Amino acid sequence: MSTLLTQLTWSNHLKILSGCKSMEERIFYMNMCIKERYSARELERQINSGYYERYMLSVNQPTPVLTQAGETTGNIFMDTYVLEFLNAREPISELDLKRSIINNLKDFILEIGRDFTFVGEEYRIQVGNHDYYIDLLFYHRGLMCLVAFELKIGEFQPEYVGKMNFYLEALDREIKKENENPSVGVILCASKDDEVVEFALSRSLSPTMVSEYKLKLIDKELLQKKLKEYIETIE
Numbered sequence: 001m002s003t004l005l006t007q008l009t010w011s012n013h014l015k016i017l018s019g020c021k022s023m024e025e026r027i028f029y030m031n032m033c034i035k036e037r038y039s040a041r042e043l044e045r046q047i048n049s050g051y052y053e054r055y056m057l058s059v060n061q062p063t064p065v066l067t068q069a070g071e072t073t074g075n076i077f078m079d080t081y082v083l084e085f086l087n088a089r090e091p092i093s094e095l096d097l098k099r100s101i102i103n104n105l106k107d108f109i110l111e112i113g114r115d116f117t118f119v120g121e122e123y124r125i126q127v128g129n130h131d132y133y134i135d136l137l138f139y140h141r142g143l144m145c146l147v148a149f150e151l152k153i154g155e156f157q158p159e160y161v162g163k164m165n166f167y168l169e170a171l172d173r174e175i176k177k178e179n180e181n182p183s184v185g186v187i188l189c190a191s192k193d194d195e196v197v198e199f200a201l202s203r204s205l206s207p208t209m210v211s212e213y214k215l216k217l218i219d220k221e222l223l224q225k226k227l228k229e230y231i232e233t234i235e
């Protein structure tokens with residue numbers, strides 16, 4: 001604890017003391033400040049967006065590959081991403097969503113984690129005589145792998161998994177370097193039915209994550225309630 005205290009700025013200490021209720025939450029944000037190098041403004045945004053609660057609710061990943069990756073590197077893919085910084089209103093098209101993310105790339109990387117490095121949008125991969133385009137492609141320094149993001153404005157559909165598996169296979173065969181790990185996919189949807197997601201991923205061995213995005217800040221009290229209920233179910 002004493003080591004953590006000396007590595008944070010006084011402004012960040014004040015934000016954590018005033019914005020966090022439990023010691024576990026305070027220690028979490030202390031570690032995140034050191035790992036992600038948050039400024040006071042960035043830390044305040046993460047606290048207000050319920051990043052701690054969303055992180056804890058995302059710990060139980062749906063696929064063994066991603067679970068093992070998180071345990072090994074300390075990185076995790078979130079179940080819900082908050083994109084309030086886009087200042088977008090629903091309904092929004094997939095093209096406008098993608099453009100808004102590109103225009104606010106710094107804030108998007110703050111939300112998904114600073115280990116991500118942007119590679120490209122509409123990233124072209126060629127299979128046979130056909131061209132295919134991945135919405136957003138990143139490289140993750142901690143996991144040492146490519147990460148493909150596919151954006152969907154509606155509810156998750158099972159067929160999205162097959163398309164993502166195709167993209168990941170193409171990336172691994174044509175783009176991935178020998179020293180890199182297998183590529184990871186994130187299907188980012190406006191909503192999802194967890195049971196449908198479980199069925200869709202149950203026989204998939206590829207490292208694919210299905211996440212929701214929210215265009216407005218989530219009620220933090222609601223997140224705290226969900227986290228409390230989750231903890232009670234596993235105790």
